[in-house]
Amino acid sequence: MPGRAVALKVWLLTLVVVLTNVLGNFSLSWGMKHSAYGLTPLGVLRTVFTPWVLAGIVLLVLWLLTRLTLLSWADLSFVLPVTASGYVLTVMLGRFALGEEVSWQRWAGAVLIAVGTSLVGVTQPKTVDGRRGSV
Amino acid sequence: MNAWLLVAIVVLSTVASDLLQSREMKAHGEIDEFHPTRWGAIMARVLRRRWLILSIFFMAVSFFAFLVLLKIADLSFAVPATAASYAVETVLARVLLKERLNWKRWTGAALVVCGVALVSM
Numbered sequence: 319m320p321g322r323a324v325a326l327k328v329w330l331l332t333l334v335v336v337l338t339n340v341l342g343n344f345s346l347s348w349g350m351k352h353s354a355y356g357l358t359p360l361g362v363l364r365t366v367f368t369p370w371v372l373a374g375i376v377l378l379v380l381w382l383l384t385r386l387t388l389l390s391w392a393d394l395s396f397v398l399p400v401t402a403s404g405y406v407l408t409v410m411l412g413r414f415a416l417g418e419e420v421s422w423q424r425w426a427g428a429v430l431i432a433v434g435t436s437l438v439g440v441t442q443p444k445t446v447d448g449r450r451g452s453v
Numbered sequence: 454m455n456a457w458l459l460v461a462i463v464v465l466s467t468v469a470s471d472l473l474q475s476r477e478m479k480a481h482g483e484i485d486e487f488h489p490t491r492w493g494a495i496m497a498r499v500l501r502r503r504w505l506i507l508s509i510f511f512m513a514v515s516f517f518a519f520l521v522l523l524k525i526a527d528l529s530f531a532v533p534a535t536a537a538s539y540a541v542e543t544v545l546a547r548v549l550l551k552e553r554l555n556w557k558r559w560t561g562a563a564l565v566v567c568g569v570a571l572v573s574m
Contacts, residue, residue: 382509386474386499387484394475395546395554398539399565405572427571434564437557445553446479 328443331388332397336404338381344411346374392443399438406432459522460534466515467538472545473508479550532573539566 349370355361365371388397409428412418478484481502484495499505522531543562546552554562 382512383496386478386505389475389478390481390484393546393552394471394550395543395552395558395562397475398471398542399558399561402539402565402569405569409572421574423571423574427568427574430564430568430571432568434561434568437561437564439561441555441557441561446551 325443328388328392329439331384331391332400332403335381335384335388335401336407338377338384339401340404340407340411342374342377342381344374344408345370345377349374393445396438396441396443400435402431403435406435454521454525456522456526456530459518459525460531460537462518463515463522463535464538464541466511466518467535468541468545470508470511470515471538471542472549473504473511475546475550477502477505477508529573533570536566536569536573539569 349368349372350365352370353361353365353368355364355368366375385397385401388401406428409420409424413420478499481499484499486495519531519535522535539562543554543559547554
């Protein structure tokens, strides 16, 4: 497959991995915070079946499966930094969707992550083949 | 329980989980079937790999240890402390998984570690 098509495929899946993680965590924590049930075993069980928590769990299962697929296409040392872009998205969500105050440290951290992600993103995703050794 | 002990448990189990997942998915080969009717078969094939099951166990250990850590320590301590796993994993990806890292990858990984530490302050 030509390099450009591989890159597009990897970037699209990275986007799905990042979005399912950020939205899954957001949905889960929203559901846990706004649950009407207590922290008894039955309460926790009921909480799991509330819409937000259930949606969060489904999204995080999808995250695990898409991340495994991404790991079958790309190095761990590629996947880790590029999926860290989720932190940047979380900061933006906090600022622009929830209206939170974002400190300068947090913006600086987001910028560092974005630069790190871009640097790793331009490297070849896969440098080793599990079945044949180096590629 | 001591916060640093919990940090160590979170970092070590995250590292073990990711290294095992990467190793197993490399050995499995690229997944390139996306038709929904094939998803069940792919999952059944992937989840038959024993080390992958172990990696999901480590993932659960890491998750619950992190929850306990959040009970006894601030989020602004927990997230940067556990960001150390990015650094450990990058080095081990080179040593154990034999991935070839050029300067862009090393620099990018270092920036991400610093960035994650800053974001959670």
